[in-house]
Amino acid sequence: MSEGERLTELAKRRGFYFPSSSAYGGTAGFWTYGPQGAALKSNIEDAWRDRYVVKEGHQEISAPDIMPEPVFEASGHLDGFDDMIVECGECGATHRADHLVEDNTDIEEAESLPNEEVMDLIADHGIECPSCHTSLADQPVDNFNLMFETNIGPGSSSPGYLRPETAQGIFVEFPQLSEYARNQLPFGVAQIGKAYRNEISPRKSLVRVREFTQAELEHFIDPEEDEPPLAEVEDVTLPLYSAAAQESEDGGQRELTVREAVDEGVVESEWVAYYLGVSTEWYERVGVDMDRFRYRQHLAGERAHYASDCWDAESEVDGDWIEITGFAYRGDYDLSKHAEHSGEDYTVFKQYDEPITVERATVDPDMSYLGPEFGGDAGAVADALEALAERNPDAFDDDEVTVEVDGESHTVPVEETNFSVDEVTENGEHIRPHVVEPSFGVGRIIYTVLAHAYETDEVDGEERTYLDLPPEQAPTTVGVFPLMDKDGMAELASDIADDLRAAGLSVTYDDSGAIGRRYRRQDEVGTPYCVTIDYESLEDGEVTVRERDTTEQKRLPIDGLADRLERLATGDLTFADL
RNA sequence: GCGCCGGUGGUCCAGUGGUAGGACAUUGCCUUCCCAAGGCAAUAGCCCGGGUUCAAUUCCCGGCCGGCGCACCA
Numbered sequence: 001m002s003e004g005e006r007l008t009e010l011a012k013r014r015g016f017y018f019p020s021s022s023a024y025g026g027t028a029g030f031w032t033y034g035p036q037g038a039a040l041k042s043n044i045e046d047a048w049r050d051r052y053v054v055k056e057g058h059q060e061i062s063a064p065d066i067m068p069e070p071v072f073e074a075s076g077h078l079d080g081f082d083d084m085i086v087e088c089g090e091c092g093a094t095h096r097a098d099h100l101v102e103d104n105t106d107i108e109e110a111e112s113l114p115n116e117e118v119m120d121l122i123a124d125h126g127i128e129c130p131s132c133h134t135s136l137a138d139q140p141v142d143n144f145n146l147m148f149e150t151n152i153g154p155g156s157s158s159p160g161y162l163r164p165e166t167a168q169g170i171f172v173e174f175p176q177l178s179e180y181a182r183n184q185l186p187f188g189v190a191q192i193g194k195a196y197r198n199e200i201s202p203r204k205s206l207v208r209v210r211e212f213t214q215a216e217l218e219h220f221i222d223p224e225e226d227e228p229p230l231a232e233v234e235d236v237t238l239p240l241y242s243a244a245a246q247e248s249e250d251g252g253q254r255e256l257t258v259r260e261a262v263d264e265g266v267v268e269s270e271w272v273a274y275y276l277g278v279s280t281e282w283y284e285r286v287g288v289d290m291d292r293f294r295y296r297q298h299l300a301g302e303r304a305h306y307a308s309d310c311w312d313a314e315s316e317v318d319g320d321w322i323e324i325t326g327f328a329y330r331g332d333y334d335l336s337k338h339a340e341h342s343g344e345d346y347t348v349f350k351q352y353d354e355p356i357t358v359e360r361a362t363v364d365p366d367m368s369y370l371g372p373e374f375g376g377d378a379g380a381v382a383d384a385l386e387a388l389a390e391r392n393p394d395a396f397d398d399d400e401v402t403v404e405v406d407g408e409s410h411t412v413p414v415e416e417t418n419f420s421v422d423e424v425t426e427n428g429e430h431i432r433p434h435v436v437e438p439s440f441g442v443g444r445i446i447y448t449v450l451a452h453a454y455e456t457d458e459v460d461g462e463e464r465t466y467l468d469l470p471p472e473q474a475p476t477t478v479g480v481f482p483l484m485d486k487d488g489m490a491e492l493a494s495d496i497a498d499d500l501r502a503a504g505l506s507v508t509y510d511d512s513g514a515i516g517r518r519y520r521r522q523d524e525v526g527t528p529y530c531v532t533i534d535y536e537s538l539e540d541g542e543v544t545v546r547e548r549d550t551t552e553q554k555r556l557p558i559d560g561l562a563d564r565l566e567r568l569a570t571g572d573l574t575f576a577d578l
Numbered sequence: 579g580c581g582c583c584g585g586u587g588g589u590c591c592a593g594u595g596g597u598a599g600g601a602c603a604u605u606g607c608c609u610u611c612c613c614a615a616g617g618c619a620a621u622a623g624c625c626c627g628g629g630u631u632c633a634a635u636u637c638c639c640g641g642c643c644g645g646c647g648c649a650c651c652a
Binding site: 077544 | 579580588589590603604605610611612613614615625626641642643644645646649650651652
């Protein structure tokens, strides 16, 4: 059995995750997290929130899953995500119809042509299926968009889409979010939420799915001035697999500290380098095996339409590398696009340290002259004069000034323009922030953490399976068992379980089956500690605490038990210290 | 989406043209029980639709789901 198959079996049997809607045959690409999985997911999200929101001082929002069409026209997802597909009637292979046309004709932007025309071009040029060389003439050209479409309200006049990334919910709201940040750069806005992609072929349980959870941070920065606090992570070692290394024959992974990676220019953006450093520590915290982990730089042709440089965090499972996080320097792509499409202001005003005084040429044309003189063009002439004054004030030196509007020259007496050069005080300027984006796939991280936590060993000649999850992430922190369900042990155990729960610990109570069996149940879901109440406990007020990874046991007083378990779970105390 | 392989209790599998069996798990009882112990008992299953047939879990076709390969992964 492969690592993935073993994991899927355990996940299903113990309640981490399983295929959704299987009563109705199932739906590919949709998975339900069971009780253990939902708890693990929640813990990992909390750990993410703690590191990327709380510790960084960023803000978290929660935006809708559905957004209207114009959002995705602006973001580029509507075009970039919409592929023209033609299927071969002979061998069934599907191909990008626009690419076939571009490859076989002089046409360069086939994607912008109507489907019928692309179909005609395929027939006219006798284009064949690249796989089996059958003619593709008369095969229908269809659209395939990876976004799920829906209608907002009745009828189809207001199309909406399920977001393919949570990021747009942040970018679109930038003007409002900037206000909340008191218009001070840098600031970060994070979101943990669902995203949807109508994948052609979902695969490998949680790895390629159609509905998934993303944890994304959009860190808005002033590209001129802002610098990350690199010193905080400069000594963290990064396993880097650069684009250059991927392209060269003998190139391999290199272990560099954050500082070295920046100094050597391996990671171009200091901001990206900073988050690689932060994230390395975070992955370790949530239980990723760092011997099965790397950062891989995107190759030039691999980058998304918005990214100028991009590194992926990848984990290894079954010999395959899985992308678990993308670190992209998105520049001002998104804010520019939304500014352009919405007409709203997606800048922040950056005040100078000292106001500066500049000479500024301005005009204030006399419209009572321009109006009668130029009729409907008067407004455009005024705009042209204003633009000319800014561009070339010297043009106003003569008695008359000439501007062109729609290819037509108009001459205006300078005195009617009220041209003047004034000293103007400027307090700052409007700048468009750049965006640094770490984007985490929560489900893939869960898959990785479970795969990496899966261990087997031997206890008293019996094989044992356990998950060595970090206590912070484990679905349950403590299992509480009465050695036998009699003679008052159950009552005491139940009281202890209540006390531990009251102290905020996640507790499972189990009185069913032999004690060894109960330990094994907890081992399989990664519960780090178990407490057993026996006859002696009734006499001396002490219980057995057993550690998952070593199966070692210690006697501890019930008094102060919650506090000690809490400290064990947070790493404040080790089992050996007890 | 294409190709190959598969789909039988919760899980993992065996098997059959006359509606099924094991292991593990689960539940109850017994055993003073700290690492999947033993005994007794119980619960629970042939992915969906169509076809062939007296009869289909089994054969055929289609679908759905899963694994792998190809393609896709903005």
